Amino acid sequence: MIKIDALPAFTDNYIWLLQDTKQRRCAVVDPGDAAPVEAWLASNSEWQLTDILITHHHFDHVGGIERLKAATGARVLGPANESIPGRDLGLNDGDHVDVLGLSFSVMAVPGHTLGHLAYLQADQHWLFCGDTLFAGGCGRLFEGTAEQMHTSLSRLAALPEQTQVYCTHEYTLSNLRFASAVEPENAAISQRLQQVTQWRENAQISLPSSIGLERATNPFLRSTQPAVRDRIAEREGHGDQNSVRVFAALRAWKDTF
Numbered sequence: 001m002i003k004i005d006a007l008p009a010f011t012d013n014y015i016w017l018l019q020d021t022k023q024r025r026c027a028v029v030d031p032g033d034a035a036p037v038e039a040w041l042a043s044n045s046e047w048q049l050t051d052i053l054i055t056h057h058h059f060d061h062v063g064g065i066e067r068l069k070a071a072t073g074a075r076v077l078g079p080a081n082e083s084i085p086g087r088d089l090g091l092n093d094g095d096h097v098d099v100l101g102l103s104f105s106v107m108a109v110p111g112h113t114l115g116h117l118a119y120l121q122a123d124q125h126w127l128f129c130g131d132t133l134f135a136g137g138c139g140r141l142f143e144g145t146a147e148q149m150h151t152s153l154s155r156l157a158a159l160p161e162q163t164q165v166y167c168t169h170e171y172t173l174s175n176l177r178f179a180s181a182v183e184p185e186n187a188a189i190s191q192r193l194q195q196v197t198q199w200r201e202n203a204q205i206s207l208p209s210s211i212g213l214e215r216a217t218n219p220f221l222r223s224t225q226p227a228v229r230d231r232i233a234e235r236e237g238h239g240d241q242n243s244v245r246v247f248a249a250l251r252a253w254k255d256t257f
Contacts, residue, residue, distance in 0.1 A: 002019065009060075025047065052077065111145070
């Protein structure tokens with residue numbers, strides 16, 4: 001039995017904590033800060049941190065690695081094509097890794113960074129996607145192109161609808177406000193915005209999401225939808241837009257929203 005909890009970090013990060021409740025082993029995803037993990041381990045002294053999974057090289061995802069590795073000896077897994085502190089195993093698209101007795105498929109999802117990875121546990125329908133796909137949104141294009149990110153998101157959107165989306169930031173509310181501006185007539189977006197607003201007022205986490213919910217409410221997965229294309233055509237002043245150009249226009253709009 002694997003349990004997943006979120007350890008809050010910084011102002012809006014989540015470090016995902018996977019717990020093997022039988023063996024008292026655990027793993028973390030993207031520990032940008034060691035302190036929340038150290039605090040959990042101190043309160044659960046019989047547990048062993050065995051693995052640290054990294055999606056990409058940004059400091060708010062890797063900053064805690066070296067301290068945690070020094071204290072626990074945990075194995076560090078991360079992108080082969082990025083500089084990851086303390087990395088023991090460099091991973092590429094199509095690789096499979098065993099973590100807490102479960103096999104995770106490695107997916108290359110460039111765009112936010114060039115070497116960005118996602119980890120999929122297909123049997124449990126878990127997706128740890130870092131800053132590529134957010135609940136209601138997607139990451140900024142810091143290193144990759146709009147075409148790369150669109151391809152990456154399309155790949156994630158093709159996963160089964162019940163796939164649980166464990167991204168790394170609590171950006172859902174602001175993302176849904178943007179989604180509502182893109183598709184004001186989308187009832188699913190309006191309903192989700194109302195729900196997440198209530199959750200956040202009660203200091204409740206908005207994650208995980210699901211691929212099915214993202215397909216229905218995330219504009220960055222909806223660049224082929226007529227309502228989204230029409231909205232971008234209205235803003236851009238012409239309707240000659242393929243899906244990559246629609247995505248690029250959405251991302252540019254969100255950057256200044």
